[in-house]
Amino acid sequence: MTQRQRLFAGTQLRALRQRRAMRQVEMAEALGISASYLSQLENDERHLTPALADSLRSAFPVDWVDLAPSGGDELIRTLHEALADPQLPGDLPGEQVERLALQFPGFAERFVQLHALHAQTRLRLDMMDEAIGSSLAAGGRLPWEEVRDWFHQANNYVDPLDREAEALAADIAGDDISPRVQSMQNWLRANGVSIAWQSGGPMRRFDAQRRHLELDSTQPIESGRFQLAWQVAALALSQQIGAIVEESGLESAAARHILTIGLGNYAAGALLMPYERFRMAARELRHDIDRLRQMFHTSFEQTCHRLSTLQRPRARGIPVYFCRVDMAGNITKRHSATRMQFGRFGGACPLWIVHEAAAIPDRIHVQLAEMPDGTRYVSLAKGLVKPSGSYYRPPRRYAVALGCEAAHAAEFIYADGLNLANDDAVTRIGASCRICPRDHCDQRAFPPSDKAIVVDPLRRDLVPYHVVEP
Template sequence: MANRRLFAGQALRTLRQRRGLKQADMAQALGISAPYLSQLESDERHLTPALADALRAAFPVDWADLAPADGETLADALRLALADPQLAGSVPGEQTERLARQFPAFAEQFVALHGLFAHSRQRLEMMDETIGANLASGGRLPWEEVRDWFHLANNYVDRIDRDAERLAHEIAGEEASPRVRSMQQWLRREGVSVEWKSGGAMRRFDAASRHIQLDSNQPLESGRFQLAYQVAALALSEQIAGIVAAAPLQTEAARHLLTVGLGNYAAGALLMPYERFRTAARTLRHDIDRLRQLFHTSFEQCCHRLSTLQRPQARGIPVFFCRVDMAGNITKRHSATRLQFGRFGGACPLWIVHEAVAIPDRIHVQLAEMPDGIRYVSIAKGLVKPSGSFYRPPRRYAVALGCEAALADEFVYADGLNLKSEEAMTRIGISCRICPRDRCDQRAFPPSDRGIDVDPSQRDLVPYRIVEG
């Protein structure tokens, strides 16, 4: 089989222009000369595997978007499988290319085996939580079914997202996001009356009378989201119903919860249309406060939307997102990164999100390293939602958002961090129950798969020593 030559002039030129780089600057980033880059851009030279590796390292998100379609080869699939953090070391691009070319059957089997391994790992994580749920309640809860459905969908629902984006352009026109007035006008054209009234449910829709009532006491961003939910629920009712009918859910309650979840997803996609939001996020380097001002949404809504930017060939940077309440319960979670949240038990006490719950209304920033050696830049902000009454305590929780440290240039919050400092880094884990760190002073209990050794004559901060597996 002859060597495959890949020409990528247009992609390279688009990437350089998108990043506002001169040829000399981009050539320096790639470790090549400016004349060589000029020849690559004019398709006089082909892209080598080593240079493709350099592009992936220097511009990981942009190159994933712009790489020519011919790049979707067995070698690329093999490279992604070999990049799994569970595997030690890395394989250079030339060797990966040669392996796929000379031993295609083996490469295909390895990629397929890795896919089965990744799927089994997800299933085991779900089983881990299901065991806990069975111990507590005798069965898997409907909301757990729905959460796992979104997890396996990678928190991106293509049909809903694209249809909501088209609807947003129809309603908002040239504006970044549909306003309350334009959504109310759309509803009236559909024969739905809108009433804002103090007190009662945040949103109540009477299908018989075609009337929606919204609580005027709720924060503006919340009221606008509830209005968008109703617009999306009416406009995309067939799409949502079709997805729910095809979902392998066990109970009617789970199907109703998925219907609500898809309605919430569509509302977020309506208020923050995919390409407009993704472009703004990259331009503003994921500055949440600037994004929420542009799209008139809340801090949490923006963070959640960033975690859904998984459209093929137009992905946002991979981020993780979660919401944690005062008791440490993770009530929302998704990760497009290699970080995975614990599915049973509390989160790591060293994670910055816990401090954010206690100290609201400021953004906390942390550089953390997981046991697999991957480092993350994460932010957390404590939020307080007023109840409108002295007799109803306000809702207090924190949201967290983060990306791998390798993408720190895309994340404005990393600007003040010393990414190379070992002392500035916090070593965290998923949860104490499965964390392998044996020298953590804040461990709540030992890992479930390791033994312990207790010496009555000695006491450290943790009263036992974890036995090597």
């Protein structure tokens, strides 16, 4: 039997403890070991055992992903990931996973391959859902869909642009935590741009030849500040944005233009909420959105969106999902750094708290939800109303939702009032009726597209059919 190479992680353990500002005795208690044992681990006098690796993944799931040493057997790592699939019941200890990979490598390799095939099948089902939802038999994508998928594949984090925006923010803001309106206007004027705030017209309009920027003074102050930041980023980071668009692989001119705008939006958010300052504040405040938006002078939606981009390697925030839903139930903006995925087209699950938030705005709604794969999420949603500035232009109404897996509930302030241990308190939701496997849901709009149904004329429940399991 092949022996596993011993893995030493002293540097990583010390970095993790310092990042969390913990004493050795506190971290040792969290891991269930003695302080002297932890000291030996940090000095590389003892190696990292599979049981300890399990404890680290459990106690520090976000930090350990970034700090875990890269050594060890690749088959053990991929087998551990496959066996951790939430659709599989229970959780095998790391020591058993390691023994399985070392004693039966052929079986372990085939199990990993089988799990990959299962993931591909789920992906094909999502693609079928996309084709049905968009009424395109070939599954073709519109330009805005291409850009949405580009950001999804990038994990909603654009490293070079984010770092450049962070440096630009430090240059403009000075001692302030975030660039002020006056500071950004001074930067624009120093770069030859004149500015006019006036009532009516577009939210932002820039005349490149005259170097003149017009901003709508009737829009909310957070929106006006964001548009100002967009213009600063578009001018200061034009070369970086252009290079990313050129390397994006998007074929149509429309898609490239939409990506240019999207990258400008991304850079504006990164300018107003500089990465490291925002990440540290989010962790310190346990992701209290209202306190964060007051600190950085941003809107509720802007703050939620920024939380979904905190995916910088070795400095990640907790993985969250974020989406925006209109009054018709259409998901108009979405991203997930969690295992939760949304239906790509059409309405979301009617049991999801976001719909109630859209109907009752200006109030935070909280829900403990469970997806069909068994993963539970702490979700918050808030309905927002943006004034139009005129009686004859109806205000924009929609809801935003943000959530994390229940495993991170201790770092998410919105979980404080939930009974996470009570199964009766869980709302069981799905991504889309077309791909949801639940066969006992009273609020189905239509049956799943990959399963047969049985209709009994002599019996009627809330849903007039039964799903047949394959």
